[in-house]
Every structure is written in C-alpha cells, then in structure tokens.
Amino acid sequence: HLSNERAAEVIGDLAREGLQQAVLAHLSDRTNRPDLAEGVCRAVLNALGVRHFMTTVAEQDRPSEIFVI
Numbered sequence: 001h002l003s004n005e006r007a008a009e010v011i012g013d014l015a016r017e018g019l020q021q022a023v024l025a026h027l028s029d030r031t032n033r034p035d036l037a038e039g040v041c042r043a044v045l046n047a048l049g050v051r052h053f054m055t056t057v058a059e060q061d062r063p064s065e066i067f068v069i
Contacts (some may be wrong), residue, residue, distance in 0.1 A: 001026075004037045006057035013053075015045060021054035021067070029060060 002010070011022050024037050034057040045053050058064050 001028075004032065004040040005044075006038070008041040011041055012044045012048045012050065015050045015053050016048060021056070023056045023058050023064065023067075025058035027057065027060075032066070035061075 006021070007024070011019070014022075015055060022041070024041065027037055038055055038057050041055050045051075045055075056064065056067075
C-alpha cells in the first residue's frame, strides 16, 4: 500500500513520461477518502505542470466506468 502522497509522486513521474490517465483504487475505507486521494494527486500533477491528466477513483462497492484506451 502507498500513501496518497507517494502514489501521487509515482503518478506524477509516470505522467511526465507520457501517462495520461490513472485509476486510484484500493483506498482504505477507514483511513482515506476519495476526494482526499484525488486532491493530493491533482496537487502533485499541478505542481509538476501536468494539466491534461484524467484521474478516476474506483469505488469499492460498484463497478468502474468503462475506459477507452
């Protein structure tokens, strides 16, 4: 498991290499919130100058949307 900060750093590194979207998944339902995880990720991406990046937070109790790659 990664902290929100570490996951955001990894996503930021990959975004600088060309990654265009990420799904934040397997969030703890006790110690985390989707808005918090996505907010940290967006803050890191913004700090790196990455503006066009799609983040989605997977929910634990329902299927995700369909992603077109």
